[in-house]
Amino acid sequence: MGALQSSPGQPEYVDLAEKTGFSFEQIGVLHKRFKQLSHNEETLRRDHFNKIPDLACNPIRSQIIEAFFDRRNFCKNGDGTVEEIGFEEFLVVMSHFRPPSLHMTEEQRESLRREKLRFLFNMHDTDNDGTITLEEYRHVVEELLSLSGALGKDTAKSIADAAMLEVASISMGHMEPDEFYEGITFEHFLKLLNGFEIESRMNIRFLKMDTTTLCK
């Protein structure tokens, strides 16, 4: 039977809290979720994510799952992918979706915005060459659109092409007839999403937990 369990080590949480900006409470909740997803193993693999039914219905789940295994999201100059992640990496990736705290300066807000956009940019730029090429862009569009039903395959392709041309015209202005548009760089990406309130749209808010409930 054994003695009463001890709580997860507080010193570990202090490090993680500093690194990611989550509170102890939130880290505890996410740790429980991590253990639930990994079936109490130490690391998470891609097939653990594939078992979540809600996620399996999402058209761009493969991009989302890849983001968790992408070294670029763990540290500044990482490269390549890993096969499995521990709790720390899980938390670091989740921290990109932290809502902005109320006591942020303009500068901090701007850097948070850049960070989130960088994360999203990396999700599309799968070969890590610094640009989202037409192929990668088209890939996203095709994943989202159904190949059957309302839109046919050709329509989907043309939508992707039209969208890319739109992007090119916004970023480059007028192009010469034989100029070739390589792809969306990060700066173009920022320009594209200039008016987009990413801080408020791309975040996960935790509910307030009530720690005092009577055993009735």
Place this chain on the structure above:
Amino acid sequence: MAALMNEEGGVASRLQAAAATEDLWCLALGLFQVWMFVVVFLIMLPAMFGLSLGVTGVYIQVLVRVLEWATLRIQRGRREQPSVPVPLPNGIIERVGGSMEEEVGQLRRSQSLAGGKFALSDAFYFYKKGLESIVDDQVTQRFSSEELASWNLLTRTNHNFRYISLRLTIIWGLGVFVRYCVLFPLRITLAIIGLSWLVIGTVLVGFLPESSVKSWLSELVHLTCYRICARGLSATVHYHNRENKPQKGGICVANHTTPIDVVILANDGCYAMVGQVHGGLMGVIQRSMVRACPHVWFERSEMKDRHAVTSRLRAHVAAKTKLPILIFPEGTCINNTSVMMFKKGSFEIGGTIYPVTIKYDPRFGDAFWNSAKHNMVSYLLRMMTSWAIVVNVWYLPPMTIQDDEDAAQFANRVKSAIAHQGGLLDLAWDGGLKREKVKDSYKEEQQKMYSSIIAGQNAASSPKPTEEQ
């Protein structure tokens, strides 16, 4: 001389030892007799006749007082040392926003996009939903035990609770002693008596020719045996709305949490069981049960053929004199916080459906059988060393299939009624997701929805591939 003395001394001590062991044996025998007396006359016989001496009621009340005291102490302790809180039923994260149309529409409007065009920001809706489902989803949590808001002094439910005070630890230790040394032997004895009585009784009844006497006797045997087994688990069952109890020729349908559901329901009425033929002890019990009254046992190969299964069940129901069939349409054990998809096979048989809701009180013991974590034997041992099993059973009014609905819709209707009565969450997901993956058709639905959003906004102008230079 000295040798003789020694020898005498040796004999004397041996005699003393023999006498002592004999005394011990007498003592043991005496204790055993007292024990059997207690078990048989104070527990078994009243159980067989459906009476109660009220001991269990008092026990439960004392237990509730103790657990309430423990909760208050834990709360006090928690205020001094904060720990990880328990997730609320509505989840960990805030989920705002409406359907896909609303959200994507909002995104596009903020960018003032025309119809028929794609924008990268559309994808953000899906990213956010994907992240949300990674952090918190409705299905994965149903396949593990429910977490309690406060500790109920069982080590197995102790996830977050650390050492709080000496008194609490003493009470916990006392609880361990009471559960393992006092209650557990009692329960094992009762379980053994109950099961052997079932086998012997049904075999004996099986020798009689088919008659109303036989069916009456077999009902008696089954009822008494299940009552003994229920006592063997210290089960306190509250039945509500007994006027809706399943009648002969009907089908009884209930939510499934544990194999003990069968004992709980059969405590109050006789059912024809449906299931796979097992080997070993279960096989012996199954074979003897079917001698006394017609249960429906399937071979493993027959289970694959849905048609054969349905026709056999249909034949059973059509003979209006046979006992009502007991079916669990979820197909697997769920952790009693929600009701998952009902498989429509049971609802295609025809006949009247009698829905039943079973809700376990999690404070006294975790009844959920996590078949991935425990096998049957260790599960039963855990059940027998919990505080008690307190259950509420509601008999719902009978339902029949309407003309304008098909089996799947009928199944959903019954499922909602059961979930509503028990205060359980009504989920459309398949319990089979415990072991399998999501069907591909679900994945395509979201794609189709998004496509129609784009196409819908596209109604005015059709997209033409333009060549701009």
